Amino acid sequence: MRHLMSPLDFSREELEQLMDLAEDIKNHPDSYSEKCHGKKLATCFYEPSTRTRLSFEAAMLNLGGSVLGFSSADSSSAAKGESVSDTIRVISSYADICAMRHPKEGAPLVASQRSLIPVINAGDGGHQHPTQTLTDLFTIRSLRGEIKDLTIGLCGDLKFGRTVHSLINALVRYPGIKFVLISPEELKVPEYIREDVLEKNGYEYKEVDSLDDVMGELDILYMTRVQKERFFNEEDYIRLKDFFILTPEKMKLAKENMMVLHPLPRVNEISVDVDDDPRAMYFTQAKYGVFIRMALILTLLELV
Amino acid sequence: MRHLMSPLDFSREELEQLMDLAEDIKNHPDSYSEKCHGKKLATCFYEPSTRTRLSFEAAMLNLGGSVLGFSSADSSSAAKGESVSDTIRVISSYADICAMRHPKEGAPLVASQRSLIPVINAGDGGHQHPTQTLTDLFTIRSLRGEIKDLTIGLCGDLKFGRTVHSLINALVRYPGIKFVLISPEELKVPEYIREDVLEKNGYEYKEVDSLDDVMGELDILYMTRVQKERFFNEEDYIRLKDFFILTPEKMKLAKENMMVLHPLPRVNEISVDVDDDPRAMYFTQAKYGVFIRMALILTLLELV
Amino acid sequence: MRHLMSPLDFSREELEQLMDLAEDIKNHPDSYSEKCHGKKLATCFYEPSTRTRLSFEAAMLNLGGSVLGFSSADSSSAAKGESVSDTIRVISSYADICAMRHPKEGAPLVASQRSLIPVINAGDGGHQHPTQTLTDLFTIRSLRGEIKDLTIGLCGDLKFGRTVHSLINALVRYPGIKFVLISPEELKVPEYIREDVLEKNGYEYKEVDSLDDVMGELDILYMTRVQKERFFNEEDYIRLKDFFILTPEKMKLAKENMMVLHPLPRVNEISVDVDDDPRAMYFTQAKYGVFIRMALILTLLELV
Structure with missing residues (x-):
């Protein structure tokens, strides 16, 4: 039995198979509409x-298939002091597969060790959110044909943004990727990402503090939220945030086939005026997230 | 693609078709049990x-069909500052149709403008609650055969009661309806309802402050809650509320085929002793609400 | 139409039929996978x-079948002051059967009196939790073959533990059961259980204040939580709780075919090191709870 804790749990070959399956689901959804009956x-x-x-x-x-579960800790036995290990043992009798979101890093991993059913980490604190990364990879591959020879801009809060770290970690398994890291000084990617992930694997990257300067180079622009609470003071936040807000004006500087991604929810870092630009692919990305999750469920249930 | 924001979105002819469908569903539920499969x-x-x-x-x-969703804002992305426009765009990838309840007037309308799937307004603040009105109309039509030549009493909080305003607006499209507006002075229908809806459309109405005086005239009595918090002081509330509480004694004054409706939930404005009276149709009304919603879903999904 | 309010609602014969059905479901789940379609x-x-x-x-x-409902009072009409009687009348139009959990004793009973569909009491305050008791009985019967000639230890909070009282009440309908009541002095079973249930029915029992002394005698050990808030002070709690914590050391004193049950959730009254002991059956018990509930739903819907 297999779980998904990190996007790196799959080898590149396995990832290709998963994305092939997601692509087939996208193209022939009806063929899969009864695969999980019961x-x-x-x-x-x-x-x-x-x-x-x-x-x-x-x-x-x-x-x-069908679904049961809970949507917050209040309404769960956690309030009575039950461990995730115990909960997953019981859930193992109720369901065939489990998607677990938990505020504590590592909780889904602990659960998976006692589980009798596959567990998918649906986000554990600031640690991992592997199905978001799978969604990002699949969206790029599906829209570009392959993940190769791309200049990818990552913009916003690169210091705390779990999604960004996870995506960089996943992308350094593909050839010809160049990274453009766009953030205020205070929110640059952590040193270990630069040294242990990018440099160690020999990937080209540069760090800049303004979107405008690099828009023209990018094949993909991956936007993320700059959360107010990350700043020491309101002034810094107001001063800096506009450098990292995507507007139709900034889009004019971009390549014609560039594509904009965003893990969502967005607050104001992408102007709604950008939504109708054909290069704005973040809602498509949300849609593709369903296909890759379908592929993942089928794979972990060994129904492929 | 079509949405439902207000009960007046449908023409009278469309409304008849919708209610014909609901009636057929009521009579032959099994014929519809797989219509939304998938x-x-x-x-x-x-x-x-x-x-x-x-x-x-x-x-x-x-x-x-099947259902997914959320039942309060806490457990939604709204807490992260996402707009309803963005939420509905994403939901459009997850579902085929959406029922949206929102505390802010107009939020479902805003959502519908960005949605790729039909949106049903399931109540927006004090503004509209169109499926309640459709339920009311369908219940009257189904139990009476047609909506015509009826004296309809509306009792309770007629000032703030969204349900009542919406129902009056819908009923002034039918012939021969007489309105009896029963409320304390403080909770009479707003002027615009009297002038712009009733008088302008040439409908007969009278305003009274006691149920007893008019019980004998009514074909339908539509009860609503008188909420304590609508009154300036406790004394007024206590003094007034009994005039508008339906009891078995008051029912003795009513016609034999009169019918009592209520949008529910009730608090104490209808005595539970009235429940067993065959003229008490408010639980039937709740049941018929399911049939009209089935008809609405089928209609908006163009599965008719 | 029939409801389930207390485990004693069923005669012993009916209970045997219910457990026969649960056993058949356990052995042939596929034969039942469409029984509640629609x-x-x-x-x-x-x-x-x-x-x-x-x-x-x-x-x-x-x-x-399918499921709808709510998981806490906040998100229900209860917040608007609706009675359970009214709620169940409306729910009767939405569903074919209802499982109700309520903090107030007797609320499900009140609901059942107005309901048009079968109501299952899924726990009402400290009063009853009949499907837990059915789960306990079925687990014992399924694993032991029959409920007969067994020495059953009940350990923990026997004073306030609803589960324990309910189980004792149910077990005094079976022959040859001996009870060993293991608890601190402060948490002994109430007098009415001793006098009106055990003694009156002529059942053998003894009360002890340490697990170690009796481990060797037991065929079944039913563990429950000792809740901190039951004690007058922290010191008493700390002093006493260890006498009632099940550990691998204590398990060494037990019979080879003894089995440990627990209604779950557990906090710390069973060491996790006991989980891998083949005699630890509490997770199996949770699994069997699904089978008996399936049997109960089928029985109350008269689909047997």
Whole structure:
């Protein structure tokens, strides 16, 4: 039995198979509409995350399966002091596969060690959110044909943004990727990402503090939220945030086939005026997240 | 693609078709039990409303479809500052149709403008609650055969009661309706309802401050809650509320085929002793709410 | 139409039929996977109880039915002052059967009196939790072949533990059961259990204050939580709790075919090191809870 704790749990070959399957699901959804008939997904969300939870639920329902679970810790036995290990043992009797979101790093891993059913880490604190990374990779591959020879800009909070770290870690397994890291000084990627991931693997990167300077080079622009609470003071936040807000004006500097991604939810870092630009692919990305989760559920349930 | 924001979105002819369909569903539920196989309803409830949410869910399940969603804003991405426009764009990838309840007037309308799937307004603040009005109309039509030549008493809080305003607006499209408006002075219908809706359309109405005086005239008595918090002081509330509480004694004054409706939940404005009176139709009304919602889902999904 | 309010609602013969059915479901789950196709279970949980709610939901989904409901009072019409009687009348139009958990004793009974569909008491305050008792009986019967000639130790908080009282009440209908009541002085079973249930029915029992002394005699050890808040002071709690914590050392004193049960969730009263002991059956018990609930749903819906 297999779990998914980190996007790196899959070898590149396995990842290709998973994405091939997601692509086939995307193109022939009807062929998969009864594959999980009689199977149950448990969504165990110890902290709310509507988007991720509903994406998993949509995936399971699309496969003809059904869903049970909880959407916050208040309504779970956690409030009575039960460990995740015990909860997953019981959930193992209720469902065939489990997607777990937990505020504590490592909680899904602990759960997976006692589980009798496959566990998918649906986000554990600031640590991992592997199905977001799979979504990002699949979106790039599906829209570009392959993940290769691309200049990828990552913009926003690169210091604390779990999504960005995870995506960089996943992309350094593909050839010809150049990274452009766009953030205020205070929110640059951590040293270990620069040294242990990018440099150690011999990947080209540069760090800049303004979107405008690099828009023209990018094949992909991956935007993330700059959360107010990351700044020491309100002034810094106001001074800096505009450098990292994507507007139609900035889009004019970009390549014609550039594509904009965003893990969502967005607050104001992408102007809504950009939404109608054909290069704005973040809602498509949300849609593709369902396909890759369908592929993942089928793979972990060994129904492929 | 079509949404439902207000009960007046449908022409009278369309409304007749919708109610014909609901009537057929009521009489032949089994013929509809697989109509939405493979379809998904998203219930996006930014404020709790168990009754309305469960009525939608029952409707979709009765049609063989499935349901996902959230039942309060806490457990949604709204807490992270996402706009309803963005949420509905994402939900469009997860579901085939959406029922949205929101505390802010107009939020479902804003959502519908960006949505790729039909959106049903399941209540927006004090503004609209169109499926309640459709339920009311369908109940009257189904039990009476047609909506015509009826004296309809509306009793309780007619000033703030969204349900009542919406129902009056809908009823002034039918012939021969006489309105009897029963409320304390403080809670009479707003002037615009009297002038712009009733008088302008040439409908007969009278305003009274006691149920007893008019019971004998009514074909339908539509009761609503008189909420304590609407009164300036406790004394007024206590003094007034009994005039508007329906009891078995008051029922003795009513016609034999009169029928009592209520949007529910009730608190104490209808004595539970009235429940067993065959003229008490408010639980039947709740049941018919499922049929009209089934008809609505089928219509908006163009599965008719 | 029949409801389940107390485990004693069923005669011994009916209980045997129910457990025969659960046993058949356990052995041939596929034969039951479409029995409730088109049927809906409403889970009306006025207080959170993830385990019980998910067990019911898994049961209904396993039978091919579907589920709707609410998982806490906040998100229900209760917040608007609606009575459970009214709620169940409306739910009767939405679902075919209802499982209700309520913090107030007797609330499910009140609901059942107005309901048009079968109501299952899924726990009402400190009063009853009949499907837990059915789970306990079925687990014993399924693993032992029959409920007869057994020495059963009940350990922990025997004073306030609803589960324990209910189980004792149910077991005094079977022959040859000896009870060993293991608890601190402060948490002994109430007098009415000793006098009116055990003595009156002529059952043998003894009360001890240490697990070690009796481990060797037991065929079944039923563990329960000793809740900190039951003690007058922290010192008493710390002094006493270890006497009632099950450890691998204590397990060495037990019979080879003894079995350990626990209603779960556990906090620390069973060491996790006991989990791998083949005599630890509490997770199996959780699994069997789904089978007995499936049997119960089928029985109350008269689909047997």
